[in-house]
Amino acid sequence: MSDILRRGRLSKSPGEEMRAYTSSMDADKWIFEADVYIDMAHTLMLQEQGIISKDDCSQILSGLLQIKEEGMETLDFSYEDIHISLESRLIDLIGEDAGGRMHSGRSRNDEVATCIRFALRSELLSILEDLMKLETALTALSSDHIYTLMPGFTHLQHAQPTTFAHHLAAHADAIERDIGRLISAYGRVNICPLGSAAFASTGFPIDRYVTAARLGFSKPMTNSMDAVSSRDFLIECAAAFSNIMINLSRMAEELILWSTPEFNFAELDDTYASTSSIMPQKKNPDTAELMRGKSGTVVGSLAALVTICKGLPLSYNRDLQEATPHIIKSAHVTGASVRMLTGIMETLTIHEDVMKTQSAAGFTTATELADTLVREAGIPFRTAHRIIGTLSKTAAVPSLKDIDAVSYDLLGFKLSDKGLTEEGVSGALDPMSNVERRRVVGGPSPAQMRDDLADKKRRLSALQKEIWDMDLAVEKALENLTEEVKTKI
Numbered sequence: 001m002s003d004i005l006r007r008g009r010l011s012k013s014p015g016e017e018m019r020a021y022t023s024s025m026d027a028d029k030w031i032f033e034a035d036v037y038i039d040m041a042h043t044l045m046l047q048e049q050g051i052i053s054k055d056d057c058s059q060i061l062s063g064l065l066q067i068k069e070e071g072m073e074t075l076d077f078s079y080e081d082i083h084i085s086l087e088s089r090l091i092d093l094i095g096e097d098a099g100g101r102m103h104s105g106r107s108r109n110d111e112v113a114t115c116i117r118f119a120l121r122s123e124l125l126s127i128l129e130d131l132m133k134l135e136t137a138l139t140a141l142s143s144d145h146i147y148t149l150m151p152g153f154t155h156l157q158h159a160q161p162t163t164f165a166h167h168l169a170a171h172a173d174a175i176e177r178d179i180g181r182l183i184s185a186y187g188r189v190n191i192c193p194l195g196s197a198a199f200a201s202t203g204f205p206i207d208r209y210v211t212a213a214r215l216g217f218s219k220p221m222t223n224s225m226d227a228v229s230s231r232d233f234l235i236e237c238a239a240a241f242s243n244i245m246i247n248l249s250r251m252a253e254e255l256i257l258w259s260t261p262e263f264n265f266a267e268l269d270d271t272y273a274s275t276s277s278i279m280p281q282k283k284n285p286d287t288a289e290l291m292r293g294k295s296g297t298v299v300g301s302l303a304a305l306v307t308i309c310k311g312l313p314l315s316y317n318r319d320l321q322e323a324t325p326h327i328i329k330s331a332h333v334t335g336a337s338v339r340m341l342t343g344i345m346e347t348l349t350i351h352e353d354v355m356k357t358q359s360a361a362g363f364t365t366a367t368e369l370a371d372t373l374v375r376e377a378g379i380p381f382r383t384a385h386r387i388i389g390t391l392s393k394t395a396a397v398p399s400l401k402d403i404d405a406v407s408y409d410l411l412g413f414k415l416s417d418k419g420l421t422e423e424g425v426s427g428a429l430d431p432m433s434n435v436e437r438r439r440v441v442g443g444p445s446p447a448q449m450r451d452d453l454a455d456k457k458r459r460l461s462a463l464q465k466e467i468w469d470m471d472l473a474v475e476k477a478l479e480n481l482t483e484e485v486k487t488k489i
């Protein structure tokens with residue numbers, strides 16, 4: 001049949017290049033299922049509102065069901081987008097007298113905005129599930145290592161002793177914030193533009209609340225012009241994905257460093273490693289390197305989205321079509337990366353002995369020693385900092401005698417005369433006792449970590465419930481919609 005879109009206003013067909021340049025069919029595969037559901041919900045509402053007859057409604061619904069079952073492959077990919085291709089297939093199946101009524105009271109502008117929100121919310125739910133699994137893996141690993149000493153770093157230089165649990169829980173806290181950001185974004189994604197039509201809504205007596213609810217959205221979007229024009233929800237999600245990927249990339253970077261013989265803190269399972277085509281001995285952490293690289297892809301999508309949306313006048317502009325592939329790509333890369341990192345963490349070999357030895361290397365106990373001078377000898381911290389700083393230039397592990405010599409030189413008295421003891425010094429030089437002393441909120445002491453991890457586990461089960469409820473609400477709505485469609489045929 002002739003092109004149902006162009007046959008009126010336009011008298012020439014597009015050339016192949018124009019067709020390819022303007023078509024969104026490739027990216028629209030992502031919204032095929034969404035579009036069918038949206039067509040169904042809209043059609044049911046049109047009939048209930050007396051806008052189309054029962055008979056037309058039932059014909060349209062059975063055509064849509066057939067299209068859903070046949071899948072997108074049977075659609076004509078030469079159309080400019082899935083909406084027109086789908087409507088054209090419907091008209092082919094049931095004729096224009098019934099099929100030509102489906103698009104009453106709406107436009108592709110509200111249709112596509114609804115489709116994107118519909119498809120994106122599934123992506124959000126699936127990434128949230130993936131993040132929960134990663135968070136669970138990090139928390140479990142952390143719980144196993146509350147006594148595993150390791151050096152903490154600043155400027156990638158040995159700084160102070162900490163535990164592997166504390167280090168992992170730091171990453172887990174970042175991921176928990178990512179989960180919170182996605183849940184919050186979900187609330188702004190899961191609202192329904194349908195019925196806004198081109199931008200000025202419609203003169204047909206449609207019921208936007210009914211379609212929104214049937215599709216599992218929390219409510220209709222208020223302003224019909226905003227509903228078709230806005231893509232800030234894409235920017236927001238891409239920014240949240242970018243944050244996730246930056247957090248993942250930082251973990252990946254550490255895994256890469258830890259896998260070197262210089263660090264030798266950990267080893268990736270063979271499943272996640274690659275080898276060299278020439279150097280037979282090589283075991284390379286390629287998966288982690290790709291994760292670091294893919295973070296660039298996701299941040300690139302965010303840059304693309306921001307730039308596409310910038311400076312667009314209200315309401316719909318075709319530029320917006322260019323935004324969709326970026327959100328698809330960034331969502332898919334993010335989900336895959338989160339799943340990959342979970343696997344890596346679950347199978348990681350940890351070299352506790354190396355971490356322990358390294359926890360004291362580089363005089364990591366210097367801060368605790370300076371603090372001990374303050375506590376036992378009553379000198380100001382800045383003075384203690386100077387004494388230990390001076391000592392660290394020469395003595396790898398200073399003794400009470402070394403400290404006395406420097407304090408005598410600098411201050412004119414020995415700190416042992418002011419209350420500094422042998423036990424005080426040796427205690428300060430013990431990395432485990434350094435860690436045990438750091439028991440303030442957020443500190444690495446095993447007791448504190450145990451409390452923090454228990455709190456985290458409680459928060460995680462509350463988050464998991466929230467995510468399952470969001471998931472269930474959508475699933476139920478779509479199940480009901482499918483049932484209703486069947487009863488109307």
Ligand code: ARG
Pocket residue numbers: 024080081108109112316318320321322324
């Ligand atoms: N393919 C279009 C998109 O992705 C659908 C909306 C087209 N609307 C229009 N007025 N040309 O944005």
